[in-house]
Amino acid sequence: MVAIVALGAAGLAAPTVAAHGGSLGASARESVTVPTWLFLLTGGAVVxxxxxxxxxxxxxxxxxxxxxxxxxxxxxxxxxxxxxxRVGGVLGVACVVAIGYVGPQNGLSNLAILVVWVGWWAGYTMSAYLLGETWSTVNPWRTLAEVLPSLDRSLPSVGAWxxxxGLLTLIWIEVVSPLADDPALLSTVVVGYSVVTLAGAIVYGPDHWFDRVDPIxxxxxxxxxxxxxxxxKSGDARRDSEHPEDANSVALRLPGVGLTRADLVTDxxxxxFVVALLWSTTYDGFVATPAWESLIAPLVEMGVPAHLIYPxxxxAGFVVFLGVYRLAARVARSTGETYLAADALARRFAPPLIAIAAGYHLAHYLAYFLSLAPVLATVLPSPLSPPAVVPVYSLPGWFGAIPVASVLAGHLLAIWIAHAAAFDLFPGRLQAIRSQYPVTxxxxAYTMTSLWIVTQPTVQPPFL
Structure with missing residues (x-):
């Protein structure tokens, strides 16, 4: 925890320059041409x-x-x-750190910046919820930790807190520090994260650290x-034991089925953490809207430091999101007329929120990735002497519908997963349906919020 605070302090000590993966400036959202209230109501009605x-x-x-x-x-x-x-992951981190320090100190010309934001956080993350989770294999820190000696000490009983x-801290650092503009700072943060992660894995063991502590x-x-x-990492042991994966094949299922596991969220x-994942994607988009700028402008004019407002x-947003969700779980206990505790319902209905977070991440980063992928491909062959002019792909006008479709797809999948969870949890049909009222x-409400964010003009997070 001390190390996480130290990383956060490094973010605050950085120069006041707009950061954020989106500060590479590849894509921008556009306002919808129909009345906003009609558009949002239509999206909510679809869900x-x-x-x-x-x-x-x-x-x-x-x-x-x-x-x-x-x-x-x-x-x-x-x-x-x-x-x-595994080998590529380790070499990739080493190259990111090295090029961040010795390569061109310009965002669109530095391979480290492009690999982290375009290749990894945008493109690779999308592969996790579209094509399957491979990070448990690629994770360079886990690869290194597994060859290092371990003390295997017991973790304190703090759950996933x-x-x-860690997740909220990383999102905060991403937003308030110029990680997408300052390659050397990015490399320093990667080094700091590496030290914290490897130290934790050595003390507590790789399995305990990466399964319970590491936010990434x-x-x-x-x-x-x-x-x-x-x-x-994404299979159902009960179901997949009937269809074991062969060394030369992979098993396929319908999207979102992995979220139906009853033991996916256990406490x-x-x-x-699931709520924090959902909120962090929302926060990342919200602070890049004109509405956020107009909201905090009076506070900044009154002398409140922007670096204090952002965290x-x-x-506060996380506490509100978590409080609203837990309230919905308590109401679900009443509408479902069940003896189950509200905490049990909160655990069972949490996995559908992951589908919503994935849909919003896709809406937030797909255009960003497609626009800057040619830049990454151009800089990759010569990272120390990239071309003076790099190609940024201009997306067609119809592509603006994709973020909206992504948000809706995530919510529709979440509705189905919640429905399946309710019928797995409750014996009565009406009981199962009624239990979903507050969650739905x-x-x-969140659908309408997400649609509003993805249709707002994009600006740099202000006053940084």
């Missing part, structure tokens, strides 16, 4: 209507058959590729459960 349609599916056997579908896809050389990926704090590993693990590709701290808003209302 509400999907709940009504899902309510007609009350045959438990049909739901189980849908979720139990599996197919096998040939994947020759899978183990060899995994070994290459260190991962919650947790993000990829949860996202992997959305993907249609079954991996060791209140993991509920908090305060991050923490929260999803409708």
């Amino acid at each position: 509400g209507a999907s709940f009504l349609l899902a309510s007609f599916v009350t045959d438990r056997r049909l739901v189980e058959e849908i979720h139990g579908w599996r197919a096998s896809l040939p994947f020759p050389g899978r183990r060899t590729l995994a070994s290459i990926a 260190p991962a919650v704090v 590993a947790a993000v990829f693990s949860y996202y992997g459960h959305v993907a249609p590709v079954v991996t060791a 209140s701290s993991e509920v908090a 305060s808003a991050l923490a 209302l929260v999803m409708v």
Whole structure:
């Protein structure tokens, strides 16, 4: 925890320059041409209507058959590729650190900046919820930790709260410090993260550290459960034992089925992490809207430091999101007329939120990735002497509908997963449907919020 605070202090000590992956300036959102209120109500109505349609599916056997579908896809050389990926991950981190220090100190010309923001946080993260979680294999820090000696000390009984704090801290550093403009600072943060992570893995063991503490590993693990590709981190042990993965193949399933696991979220701290993941994607987009600028401008004019406003808003928003979700769980206990505790319902209905977070991440980063991928490809062959002019792809006008579709797709998938969870949890059909009322209302409200954010003009986070 001390190390995380130290990394945060480094972010505050950095020069006051706009940061954020989006500060590379590849893509911008555009306002919708229809009345905003009509657009948002339509989006909320779509999610509400999907709940009504899902309510007609009350045959438990049909739901189980849908979720139990599996197919096998040939994947020759899978183990060899995994070994290459482990080595590539370690070399990749080493190159990022080195090029961040010695390469061109310009965002669009520095390979370290492009690899971290375009290749990894945008492109690779999307692969986790679209094609399957591979971070448990690629993770360079885990690869190094597994060859280092370990003290294997027991973790304190704090659940996943260190991962919650770590995730919010990383998001805060991303927003308030110029990590997308200052390659040397980015390399310093990567070095600091590496020291903290390897030290923790040595003291507590790689399995304990990366399964319970490391926020990045947790993000990829949860996202992997959305993907249609079954991996060791995103499979259901009960179902997948009937369809074991061969060394030369991978198992396929329907998207989101991994989120139906009853043991995916096991305690209140993991509920908090899922909510933090959802809130962090929202916060990252919200602070880049004109509405945020107009909201904090009076505070800045009154003398409140912007560097204090940003973390305060991050923490306050998380508390509000978590409080609203836990309130919905308590109301679900009443509407579902169940003896189950509200905490149990909160754990069971938390996985659908991961689908929403994935949909919003796709909406936030797909255009960004596609626009800057040519830049990454151009700089990659000559990272120390990149071309003076790099190509930025201009997306067609119709592409503006993709973020909206991504947000809606994430919410529609979440509605179905919540429906399946309710029918797995409650014996009565009406009881299962009624238990979803408060959760669905929260999803409708969040749908409208997300759609509003993705249709706002993009600006740099102000006053930094």
